[in-house]
Amino acid sequence: ALAERTNLAGVRHILLVLSGKGGVGKSTLSTELALALRSAGKRVGILDVDLCGPSIPRMLRVQDSAVHQCDSGWVPVFVGQDKAIALMSIGFLLERPDDAVVWRGPKKNALIKQFVTDVAWGELDFLIVDTPPGTSDEHISTVEALRPYRLLGAVLVTTPQ
């Protein structure tokens, strides 16, 4: 429990990017938001909980990176021009980028919990959480896992139709 509190204790605000609908630009917005906040001098992290279709690593051109461990847990991959945006995604855990993650709910929920409690985020002003479309396992688990922390709120993305 102490370790759990440590890993997110340094994060000032947590922001969920949601939609319900797929393909409207959640990952694109999450990425642009992170880059813009970083430009404004903020310390930023991105947590990509889209386990079936993780888009963030490619958008930040780090699809070939790997994840390492430290004493407090997993070390996020540092991205962006000054390598100062912390990113965690299942994309980094795949053997091959085209491997399908064909998991049912319980296994997805377990990984999301780990992403929330076991990543050593450090001191961040904003942690942006990119989500898959829908209102299912990933969303329920993410909100449940983040509830003890400072959940700022959700930005909802849509297209006009």
Next chain:
Amino acid sequence: LAAQLSLSLAECPGTGSAQAGRAAACQGCPNQGLCAAGAAGPDPAEAAELRARLRAVRHTVLVLSGKGGVGKSTFSALLAHGLAADETKQVALLDIDICGPSIPKMMGLEGEQVHQSGSGWSPVYVEENLGVMSVGFLLSSPDDAVIWRGPKKNGLIKQFLRDVDWGEVDYLIVDTPPGTSDEHLSIVQYLSATHIDGAVIVTTPQEVSLQDVRKEINFCRKVKLPIIGVVENMSGFVCPKCKNESQIFPPTTGGAEKMCQNLNVSFLGKVPLDPQIGKSCDGGQSFLAEAPESPATLSYRSIIQRIQEYCEQHHLQEEKIM
């Protein structure tokens, strides 16, 4: 922990495999109980029930993507309309996107309810020969969120297959949500009681979509689901005024055509963007009927024909074997 997780990702035998829940890598996996108990698929009694119910279905086509928002539901709806244009064919459209069911709106059936009879749930009919089923018809209000975990979604999908009285059907088209998860595993496993002709995979031209679609292709291969082919949607836009063509979603890595070449999968065709498509979908009308001269309509029709030919050929081959 990271090392353990990476290992289990690599060695997971797959939730659909015979080794599911029993392989060394399954130890400690939260899914182990479910996989080992075979809860992933139908038991023999259930399988027999499903087989009986789906016996009168001649062809089944799954519409998949991996990526969201590429036009799966749009394509499913138009495939259904296209096939049902032949009044001698009976077409069924099953929407298993439980969280985001688009089919009722696209087919102009919002507000319809499902009725029950002695023989089961009645599909909602758009035409005499085109019946539809979706969770959308079961909601009290269209804005009600269906916030269900996997097992409950699987239960409803099973009910859709077991309890709906589809009757004699020439084509059963199944529209799916994005991803490679519960819904996709379940539909493949439940439909193994009958047979699936194959999957049509929809994408858009950009690499961010293709990378999810490659995963979907791998999913199909993993569960031994034949791939009828890939459709590239939103492929270019021709301005109706100046006739100039723009690539709204540039195919920076060669688009679907190149991906199909690389993965040895059939490329069914490209469909250009047409603002009328979105309008028709919002209005619950068939785009093919509302804009018969549009280049997009011509593309859709050609792709639908190729799918029909694939299914007919498949059927002939099966009959030969039998």
